[in-house]
Amino acid sequence: MSIGHTLLGLLESGPRHGYDLKRTFDEKFGQDRPLHYGQVYSTMSRLLKNGLVEVDGVESEGGPERKRYAITDAGITDVTQWLAQPEKPEPYLQSTLYTKVVLALLTDRSAADLLDAQRSAHLRMMRILTDRKRKGDLADQLICDHALFHLEADLRWLELTAARLDQLAKVVAP
Amino acid sequence: MIPDGSLLAAHDLRKTYGSTPALDGASFSVHPGEVVAVMGPSGSGKSTLLHCLAGIITPDSGTITYAGRELSAMPDAERSALRRSDFGFVFQFGQLVPELTCVENVALPLRLNGVRRKAAERTALEWMERLEVDDLGAQRPGEVSGGQGQRVAVARALAGSPKVIFADEPTGALDSLNGERVMELLTEAARSANVAVVLVTHEARVAAYSDRDVTVRDGRARDLEHAV
Numbered sequence: 001m002s003i004g005h006t007l008l009g010l011l012e013s014g015p016r017h018g019y020d021l022k023r024t025f026d027e028k029f030g031q032d033r034p035l036h037y038g039q040v041y042s043t044m045s046r047l048l049k050n051g052l053v054e055v056d057g058v059e060s061e062g063g064p065e066r067k068r069y070a071i072t073d074a075g076i077t078d079v080t081q082w083l084a085q086p087e088k089p090e091p092y093l094q095s096t097l098y099t100k101v102v103l104a105l106l107t108d109r110s111a112a113d114l115l116d117a118q119r120s121a122h123l124r125m126m127r128i129l130t131d132r133k134r135k136g137d138l139a140d141q142l143i144c145d146h147a148l149f150h151l152e153a154d155l156r157w158l159e160l161t162a163a164r165l166d167q168l169a170k171v172v173a174p
Numbered sequence: 175m176i177p178d179g180s181l182l183a184a185h186d187l188r189k190t191y192g193s194t195p196a197l198d199g200a201s202f203s204v205h206p207g208e209v210v211a212v213m214g215p216s217g218s219g220k221s222t223l224l225h226c227l228a229g230i231i232t233p234d235s236g237t238i239t240y241a242g243r244e245l246s247a248m249p250d251a252e253r254s255a256l257r258r259s260d261f262g263f264v265f266q267f268g269q270l271v272p273e274l275t276c277v278e279n280v281a282l283p284l285r286l287n288g289v290r291r292k293a294a295e296r297t298a299l300e301w302m303e304r305l306e307v308d309d310l311g312a313q314r315p316g317e318v319s320g321g322q323g324q325r326v327a328v329a330r331a332l333a334g335s336p337k338v339i340f341a342d343e344p345t346g347a348l349d350s351l352n353g354e355r356v357m358e359l360l361t362e363a364a365r366s367a368n369v370a371v372v373l374v375t376h377e378a379r380v381a382a383y384s385d386r387d388v389t390v391r392d393g394r395a396r397d398l399e400h401a402v
Binding site for chain 2: 116119120122123126127129130134148151152155159163
């Protein structure tokens with residue numbers, strides 16, 4: 001999953017401190033793998049260098065300095081492109097796909113379009129594998145079948161999520 | 175509004191059952207020899223779309239053009255004749271006539287178009303050989319397995335030299351191995367005979383045998399191949 005894009009997406013709703021970004025990330029996406037502070041700050045300095053975020057203010061309040069980050073126009077364009085680009089169909093995509101769907105809902109983009117584009121990319125890959133299977137020997141057939149079953153499971157998840165988008169929107173972006 | 179070179183094209187189809195819209199501005203096209211999968215959740219309108227395209231039901235509005243002719247404006251008798259001469263059908267099950275042998279079933283479309291029995295059965299056997307069921311000629315549908323019956327049904331759909339085959343969940347009642355073999359044989363035979371196939375399915379593995387897929391959602395057909 002792209003942590004940079006996810007943090008950028010979270011900044012779209014307004015400027016945040018690094019700590020606040022980490023907390024929101026962990027709450028929404030980090031159930032199994034919470035972010036380390038080091039990851040947040042190295043990611044933010046990369047985004048800053050690339051002009052995708054800017055420092056919106058610095059506070060210290062007696063403690064160490066805390067930077068507040070804001071997304072730039074280039075950052076918004078970057079998130080838009082990331083969400084619109086289907087993931088390369090391969091097994092175990094669910095965490096990235098789930099993140100994209102939630103971010104689309106949080107930022108008022110079309111999660112249904114995102115799911116449809118992904119469905120189409122998956123089917124295209126299934127078509128390529130089916131063709132390879134048809135022309136190949138038994139070993140090719142078995143290898144392709146394994147990949148096909150995984151992609152099919154992803155597709156079912158995409159269908160189910162598409163059918164539950166309204167419900168999910170109420171949970172993640174009340 | 176009709177895509178260049180398409181054999182069968184529908185534009186802005188609408189169909190309502192009572193107060194429930196089944197099709198709500200659906201468009202679709204298929205080229206000669208092309209296999210297009212129509213996918214979508216249950217109740218999305220995919221079977222209604224197939225039935226409209228095949229001239230089995232008439233849409234409330236919209237146009238369907240087949241080989242340059244307006245299907246929706248044809249008199250019923252002409253549309254029925256066209257269905258017999260140019261269209262083939264494969265359904266999920268229950269389509270073979272139980273009283274006839276398998277070869278008689280496959281020969282049926284030819285007989286209905288006036289071909290003499292011997293010639294019709296000779297052609298029928300050629301198609302049965304292609305579908306690997308030529309040894310079942312003398313059996314009745316009740317005596318063959320589900321997978322064999324579907325291959326007989328595919329042979330029958332192809333025997334009348336149709337230009338389009340409409341297949342509605344053709345593997346729906348089969349296990350995955352038999353289903354895949356039926357899809358392999360159906361698509362190979364159709365492509366080599368330059369027959370277009372409109373394939374309704376909710377299974378991605380079946381749709382993967384197509385050249386292109388169209389998704390029907392809430393009565394509208396979306397063709398994402400060209401949108402991404």
